[in-house]
Amino acid sequence: MLLLVVLAIFVVLILFSMPIVFALGVAGVAGLFLGGYDLQVLSSSMVSGSQSWVLLAIPAFVFAGGLMEKCGMSHALVDFARALVGWVRGGLGMSVIVVAYFFSDICGSKMAEVSALGSTLMPPLTKAGYKPADSASLIAAGTAMGMLVPPAIFMIVIAQVTNTSAVALFLAGFIPAATIMVCLMVLIYLRARKYNWPVDTKPSVSLIVGSARRAAVPLVIPVVILGGFFLGVFTATEAGAVVAGYAFFAACFYYKNVSLREMAKLAYESAILTAAVIFLLAVASVFQYLMGVSGVPMLLAHVLAPLHDMPWLFLIVTAFMTMMFGMVLEGLPAAVVLIPVVFPIAEKMGIDPIHFNIVTTASVGIGLFLPPMGVGLLMALKFANLSVGQHWRTYMPYMAALMVGLLLIILFPELSLFLPRSAGLIK
């Protein structure tokens, strides 16, 4: 009963466009007050939720990503991807997906990624004769896939919420992301044949070598992350620091195109973004406290008991819910509101926490790019000057490809578990 009142307050405030974190805060305070709990929970949750070693990776990755983007590393990656797959029919389209895969490695925030990819890729796509609706779909679908490529802020947050290893989760993301990438590639190949999309560039050794050399600077990062995690050298937080340090040195001594003043501004912007993310997590822990004392997880476990023997069905239902949450609420709010409720049930059903987290990460990624409200999609459409209404028909097959990828990830846990298991991070 108490929780229903709290939930009602939350929903009403959200509908009236209150920032989600404060809607959570107001509803949480109301819940503590009405339930007769100590209001001190608010202050102590804020502190305990934000003083976290794992979450320290977030400011490091956000700053590093922003700095690398300012240096122009995305251009180097675009050139390299075009050289790699440009010779296939529809190669430029495919290179968008390849770029999204690698770029997610250096870029922490989805919105920043969409705008970087949109601004660098939309002009060559248009020039090559791709329809704006297809270009926007490529960028949206690629970035949605990129959600699974570490380092992702979302993964750090979800690792914290579910108390799993961020390193294991990072490692787990590579293969599922590649799975979705393959699905998208097949679709692009089919569409390219059907609509006679152009071949981009003829491959020449010098072109590939030249672009690879320029792309080597940003590509060190996935190698360091994958290698460092696989060998168990780094924690996620240390990897963040190393990547930030690397980005700083690359900016100062290699690219030399970012002034100290710009870096200071970037530090400020990264700090504010970091604060928004972690504060949300901290305030939501008040909510989780209330849910815990009201016995919600027990109730849900009871309701979902019939699904007990079908973990895959449970995961499909969860993925669907997460996607809807992701579309409406954005990724992180979805993570802090929904995941803490569903995760204990998944654990009880014997679903591996890493597999569960990869499924939810992928779903949130897709949710961000679902019409009509996914913010990522709206951003991508902005670059193509299209409305959701003009775009959704073209986007349907891309969404289908994303869903097929997600389904594969759900049905084959080994896709998520292989790398962390080989690294000895899980049994």
Place this chain on the structure above:
Amino acid sequence: MARFVASIPRIVVAVLLVAAIINLLIGVFLRYVMIPVTDWLDVDSIPFTWVEEVGEMMLAWLTLVGAAIGVRERTHFTLHVLRFSPVRQAWIDKIHHVLIAVVGGIAAWYGVKLCILNHTLTTPGLEINLALLYASVVAGGSLLVVYAISMIVAPPPLTSPLEDASHQALQ
């Protein structure tokens, strides 16, 4: 002068971010470079557990002060489901900010209590007073009140790029 005072929280969070990253790098250096060196020289290793304490404390301050600034900068995730006329929306915003100020006030007030409660405790490594950690919620809560009031008295004009995007795309 007023402008300088207003920019202090902004400078603080930017400095905290840089300091937190440098702190992490020092940790990495001590752990991966200095330990083998001191092992090789057969001398006592340099302790590095304090890196964690300092880092976590910085993150708490960064988060709580930054979140308050975010009220003024409108960086917190917001949904736009229902649409109102600008005049009505301005009134709704005022009500929101009153509520935000109340939450900030409660957080700061109980933060003071937490400081008093914990002021005799220290961290295990550097023996930093835990009151300094809980002071972050006092500062953050108080700044929430300040920024929320400033948003009621003199809200900055709306210029969020995403706001434009959603308008454009929903048309």
